[in-house]
Amino acid sequence: MNGRKTFGGGGASGGRGRAGQTQGKDGQQRRPMFRRRKVCKFCVDKIDDINYKDARLLMPFVPERAKILPRRISGTCALHQRKLRVAIMRARVLALIPYTAE
Amino acid sequence: MDRKYELVYLVSPDASDEQVADVHTQVDDIVQRLGGRLEKTDNWGRRRLAYEIGRHKEATYVLEAISGSGELLKEIDRRLKVSDLVIRHLIVRVDEDQDVIERTQTKRGNASSRRRTARGLPPERQPGEGQRGEQDDDRDDRFEMTENRR
Numbered sequence: 301m302n303g304r305k306t307f308g309g310g311g312a313s314g315g316r317g318r319a320g321q322t323q324g325k326d327g328q329q330r331r332p333m334f335r336r337r338k339v340c341k342f343c344v345d346k347i348d349d350i351n352y353k354d355a356r357l358l359m360p361f362v363p364e365r366a367k368i369l370p371r372r373i374s375g376t377c378a379l380h381q382r383k384l385r386v387a388i389m390r391a392r393v394l395a396l397i398p399y400t401a402e
Numbered sequence: 403m404d405r406k407y408e409l410v411y412l413v414s415p416d417a418s419d420e421q422v423a424d425v426h427t428q429v430d431d432i433v434q435r436l437g438g439r440l441e442k443t444d445n446w447g448r449r450r451l452a453y454e455i456g457r458h459k460e461a462t463y464v465l466e467a468i469s470g471s472g473e474l475l476k477e478i479d480r481r482l483k484v485s486d487l488v489i490r491h492l493i494v495r496v497d498e499d500q501d502v503i504e505r506t507q508t509k510r511g512n513a514s515s516r517r518r519t520a521r522g523l524p525p526e527r528q529p530g531e532g533q534r535g536e537q538d539d540d541r542d543d544r545f546e547m548t549e550n551r552r
Contacts, residue, residue, distance in 0.1 A: 346510065348503045352494070353410070353465070393492050394410055395451035395461070402453065 338375025342384075350383040352390035355397055362388060366398040404438070404469045406500070411482055411491035412461040415448065422462055425487055429466060432478050438470025455489050467496075 342350065350357070361369045361376075361384055368388055371381045391397040409429070413422050426443060433440050446463035455461070468475070475493055482491045515525035 348506050349499075390492060390494065392452075394412065394463070394490065395453055395455060398452040400453075 340375060340377040340380055342380040343377055350380065350387045352387040352394070353396070354387075355391055358384070358388050358391055358397055362397055364401055366401050404471065405495055406441070406467065406469045406497035407475050408494045408496050409466045409468055409475075409478065409491065410494075411464055411466075411488045412451075412455070413464065414487050414489050415458055415460050415462065417462065417487050421487055422464065425485065426464065426466075428481065428485075429478060432481060433468055433470060433474065436470065436474040436477060438468055438474045441467040441469055443467075458489060461489060 341347070347357070352358075361374060363369060368385060371378070374381075376384060388397060392399050411425070413425055417425075422445070430440055442465075444465040446465065448460055448462050450460050451458065468478075479491075479493055482488045514527075518525050518527075
């Protein structure tokens, strides 16, 4: 639960987060936007074991509607997204993570 | 060859501690009878469920690490399905995944020590070495992703 809340409150990201918001629909054409390259969290933090029991680890990847966050948004690499998916599906069976938002 | 499994089951919140222990002994019995080994049990205690199962909003979680044959786990699965006290259970085979994890970890360790010796450093990371403030950074990435989307 907690993890989901912090996820929604994007303001916590500070200055760099705001830079992303200033980009309007036409902002992209006028000047090159500095979009930070997305990196796979699991590669960077060297998390080998994406475990279904660790709901705290998985929560950031199932935002408000409890859907699995797609790779194109989270930046997770294919290998880890696959493992993440399996872990989330298992955690859902055990009611550690919701299937849907109620 | 015995395989390693993890079994997690959720016991109804109406059950007393003795009944929870009873389910555990039942599982243990089957394991003993069919020539397996109970490696570890871990009672996580009562937790809130992410969604209601039946009419229950919370349940007692118990984790058991078992090594044994597929037949053994099949029997346990069958018994837990029948049980009224156990409202949900999950059996996962873990030995193969653990092998993969170990292999990647040793591979990474070897690669890092090789790089370090190539740079004339001791192969192990020394205390107090490396950048600080790593923790602050890693969480930011995720927040930024959702903002870019909107």
